[in-house]
Amino acid sequence: MSPIEQVTNVFDTILVLDFGSQYSHLITRRLREFNVYAEMLPCTQKISELGWKPKGVILSGGPYSVYAEDAPHVDHDVFKLDVPILGICYGMQELAWINGKQVARGEKREYGPAELNVVDTTTPLFKGVDHSTVWMSHGDKLHGLPTGFKVIATSNNSPFCGIAHESEAIYGIQFHPEVTHSTQGKTLLKNFAVDICKASQNWTMENFIDTEIKRIRELVGPTAEVIGAVSGGVDSTVAAKLMTEAIGDRFHAILVDNGVLRLNEAATVKKTLGDGLGINLTVVDASEEFLTKLKGITDPEKKRKIIGNTFIHVFEREAAKIQPKGGEEIEFLLQGTLYPDVIESISFKGPSQTIKTHHNVGGLLEDMKLKLIEPLRELFKDEVRHLGELLGIPHDLVWRHPFPGPGIAIRVLGEVTKEQVEIARKADYIYIEEIKKAGLYNKISQAFACLLPVKSVGVMGDQRTYEQVIALRAIETTDFMTADWFPFEHDFLKRVAARIVNEVDGVARVTYDITSKPPATVEWE
Numbered sequence: 001m002s003p004i005e006q007v008t009n010v011f012d013t014i015l016v017l018d019f020g021s022q023y024s025h026l027i028t029r030r031l032r033e034f035n036v037y038a039e040m041l042p043c044t045q046k047i048s049e050l051g052w053k054p055k056g057v058i059l060s061g062g063p064y065s066v067y068a069e070d071a072p073h074v075d076h077d078v079f080k081l082d083v084p085i086l087g088i089c090y091g092m093q094e095l096a097w098i099n100g101k102q103v104a105r106g107e108k109r110e111y112g113p114a115e116l117n118v119v120d121t122t123t124p125l126f127k128g129v130d131h132s133t134v135w136m137s138h139g140d141k142l143h144g145l146p147t148g149f150k151v152i153a154t155s156n157n158s159p160f161c162g163i164a165h166e167s168e169a170i171y172g173i174q175f176h177p178e179v180t181h182s183t184q185g186k187t188l189l190k191n192f193a194v195d196i197c198k199a200s201q202n203w204t205m206e207n208f209i210d211t212e213i214k215r216i217r218e219l220v221g222p223t224a225e226v227i228g229a230v231s232g233g234v235d236s237t238v239a240a241k242l243m244t245e246a247i248g249d250r251f252h253a254i255l256v257d258n259g260v261l262r263l264n265e266a267a268t269v270k271k272t273l274g275d276g277l278g279i280n281l282t283v284v285d286a287s288e289e290f291l292t293k294l295k296g297i298t299d300p301e302k303k304r305k306i307i308g309n310t311f312i313h314v315f316e317r318e319a320a321k322i323q324p325k326g327g328e329e330i331e332f333l334l335q336g337t338l339y340p341d342v343i344e345s346i347s348f349k350g351p352s353q354t355i356k357t358h359h360n361v362g363g364l365l366e367d368m369k370l371k372l373i374e375p376l377r378e379l380f381k382d383e384v385r386h387l388g389e390l391l392g393i394p395h396d397l398v399w400r401h402p403f404p405g406p407g408i409a410i411r412v413l414g415e416v417t418k419e420q421v422e423i424a425r426k427a428d429y430i431y432i433e434e435i436k437k438a439g440l441y442n443k444i445s446q447a448f449a450c451l452l453p454v455k456s457v458g459v460m461g462d463q464r465t466y467e468q469v470i471a472l473r474a475i476e477t478t479d480f481m482t483a484d485w486f487p488f489e490h491d492f493l494k495r496v497a498a499r500i501v502n503e504v505d506g507v508a509r510v511t512y513d514i515t516s517k518p519p520a521t522v523e524w525e
């Protein structure tokens with residue numbers, strides 16, 4: 001059984017077929033917010049190959065025009081499922097196209113808010129939604145009613161703002177209920193999923209934990225062993241804790257100390273994950289090995305590659321040392337993949353583009369002949385955090401800022417040496433400590449210090465100094481695609497700068513990075 005089938009076996013599921021809209025994943029997100037489970041698949045999904053039966057289907061928006069030659073179209077077997085269907089924007093145009101082809105370019109594009117005017121107030125879809133603001137984003141229009149349909153709502157610019165089939169539960173709406181600008185959009189989606197599709201609202205984290213633990217036990221069986229890398233970050237910790245709950249010490253966590261972790265990180269992870277959370281953890285100190293390989297390297301891409309490759313090498317070596325109790329081979333590799341990665345790999349990118357497959361551990365799997373186990377693959381980041389809290393993972397760890405795989409190696413600009421790493425580490429520690437003290441940690445999405453490979457003149461105790469520069473970065477963002485720098489108070493910056501120069505040997509000057517993303521990236525390298 002595929003991972004999707006295993007979950008849809010337990011939870012009533014709404015299938016979202018993605019036509020490539022930038023909002024598609026939000027549909028899934030909104031449904032889950034009122035505890036209805038939803039899965040998104042590309043619009044090209046063959047219904048006969050689905051393997052499970054959804055409670056309802058949503059056809060998403062998309063950038064194409066249904067009448068264009070290369071436009072994507074839904075598998076008509078979707079109508080044979082005999083479940084309610086809701087078409088959103090392109091999805092509605094697709095329904096209209098199938099039932100009479102009355103779609104064409106409108107006189108003008110409509111982008112932004114509109115007022116919804118419900119014509120048929122008996123329609124369950126619009127319960128509590130009339131006269132609310134809805135968000136429009138389209139250039140094409142319905143030019144007449146599709147065969148068998150009636151109008152259920154209008155807006156100033158759209159006489160066919162909402163349509164419904166005369167006798168079957170098939171609906172189409174021109175606007176986007178999944179974006180928050182549609183003020184009652186969530187109510188509408190709930191009307192569809194809960195009232196019309198009769199999906200039960202049992203998607204809770206508590207239920208998820210039970211189901212997932214059961215699933216892991218079945219998958220792994222009574223004797224097999226699993227390994228997985230932990231990093232001290234939230235995803236790998238939550239995944240590791242879940243494995244421990246499911247199979248105890250048959251799960252082996254490995255923390256590779258690559259010499260470029262945060263200050264005291266290896267010891268902290270050992271204490272929190274090993275002692276605190278009872279995870280069967282081995283810490284491997286490979287710092288010398290990494291630092292030796294990084295010697296003389298200044299190019300950021302090369303640093304990343306060296307760290308990635310050395311990691312795989314060390315991990316495999318350590319994994320080979322683990323002797324499973326039953327004398328069996330290690331069979332599975334744990335991977336903390338989240339739903340956005342899965343979506344990224346399956347979402348529909350258009351007729352001319354191939355759909356990417358998800359390979360984030362390709363090398364390891366092939367070399368070690370391991371099967372992949374991904375207990376978080378259905379979850380969004382905030383769901384993982386919620387899960388982490390329920391599993392008793394300390395609050396600070398659950399809400400930790402992201403940390404890059406190559407770690408401090410890409411925060412030491414230029415050559416990475418033990419001494420340089422130590423300077424960057426200490427400065428970062430002070431900075432984060434002050435941020436926490438000021439109660440700002442949760443307001444900031446990511447903050448760190450990096451060490452610049454330039455020297456600058458200073459004066460300390462009447463002595464001329466000639467030492468390096470620390471740059472501080474702090475950003476606010478919701479998705480890390482775009483970001484703005486965080487507006488600290490002057491006093492805060494003054495305090496941090498004074499502490500860093502005083503407490504960290506080798507630093508004579510501190511600057512604050514005031515570049516947004518774009519044009520800058522979050523990390524400096």
Ligand code: GLN
Pocket residue numbers: 021060061062063064065088089090091137138139140141
């Ligand atoms: N491309 C279609 C249009 O312009 C659908 C847009 C959408 O789904 N947001 O009307």
